[in-house]
Amino acid sequence: MNPLFPEGLYRHGVLRTTKAWRQRKERYRLLGTRCRACETLWWPGRKVCGKCNSRDVEDHEFSHQGELFVHHQGQLAWYVPPVQGFEVYGDTRILAMVKLPEGVYVGGTDLVDCPPEKARDGLKVRMVLRKLRREQNGNWQYGYMWVPEEPQS
């Protein structure tokens, strides 16, 4: 709970249930695309290859393991109120970008189940599915987050 905004969930105009549903495979399984013509991998997935312009692309499920590339705890210079309505796991949100073995990067994303002092660039992590926020119809929206490959305590 954000002490500055203890009241109920605030609804952002740019968040929509249909958008969340449409992107469920990306968020649940890290489904991107592979270009059949030039074999380039893309995350997030796309309909036209950004390298060769082929439209002959197929689904590609990316690794669920990676390593922490960069991270911070949201307080670089001054207090920034968190985006309201999103679940925060633990006392401190660890904001991150993760590098996958395929060479692509996923971020912004969250590192969870890790004490803040144990977060370090290069940490081996794996994907987990966690609650992100409630949708407008009351359902929970889920999405990828990352936990240390080896439990940190």
Add this chain to the structure above:
Amino acid sequence: MRRVAIVGIGMTPRNEAYMRESDQRSWKDYVIEAAYDAIDDVKKGLAPRDLEYAVVNYHGEASVEAGGIGPIVSDILGLHPMGVTVLSANCVGAGVGMHEAFGLVASGRYDRVLVLGFDKRWDLLNFGDKRAIGGDVDYDFQVGYDHPTLQGLLQVYAYKRWGRNKVLKAMASYRMQAVWWGQRNPLAAFWDVRPKATLAELHDLIDRTAEDEDVPAEFWAKLPHNVALEGASAMILVPAEEAKAYTDKPVYVDGISYKCNAHLLSKQMYYPTPALAGFDMCDFAASHLATDEAYEMAEVKPQDVEFAELFESHITSLIPTLAATRVPEAERVLDFILDEETGPEGRLPTGTDGGRGGFGLTSGSNFSDGVYEAVLQMRGEAGARQLKKAGVAVITGMQGEMASAAVAILRDR
């Protein structure tokens, strides 16, 4: 293609006295004030109805104002049935607007075109939504990221690439320089700012901190912070061959370019296409590509450029946009800042109106704010902050999280 010139500039102030009354003004008030200020600035006279077309950019409020605000702008300026192209591109929007208006004049389609950028922050949009639309909504905001948290990722990567303490010292140097410029600009947010520490004190705080220690809270508390504001600025473009009919001091737009890369930061780390090879999210590829193209168009080389109005409110945007000018060597940008080469006596005075953060970071008008200042400098009308040499300027704008860049090269003759 015809050469293009700027013959009028307009502006709403961003100083504290003016901004204290921001609750009294809507985006329409800002648009009217900046547009008519530009019209009045045409020294030899221009009737409002002499304008043939307008390109207007916004960030924020107007996005929920009936979808398209062209007819509203045409109406409130009293210029019906003049056509108005409306576009939106976050902080670089006025640069995109200038790019489009340049084409309209250079092609011969119109002879007098108004370019205007504005931002109104909170009349309609809430704080959360405003913060969200600085990033990639699908894969950033949808998972709980917004503009400040994404900027945080950029900044920690900058620490990783160049060393945290050196980045912070360069940031302190540049912010204190912004205060120096801003205190000499009555229109700027920093006009009334009194720094809480000297540069030596800020540097000392960092020097006494190891790279892996927490940054002292005192450093953040005493560092002059960017001021995010609202308002508008405008310019009037005409064919260069007719410019002297409007003013004795036209400023010429000899190069202009606009380039895009990914809006999603993680894509900037991996985008395997040849034009973007060798760039990552700290390099801001679009600023390099656009600057190169604008230089080529203007037949300008780095050694010709005398000052710059960059998108330098964040250290993460100052470093790449400064590198893109090719005035400092790419790997010496931080030293260039620390050596005060961006200051009033330096090789490339930068952000001479207070810079985007010190003048007043105004998303929809950042680029036209920079053009306004460059035109003042080239006319010799910049008062206490007047540069000795102000003949060739580079103006650079940035969108969102390094998503796109507009660059203009201006000459005074």
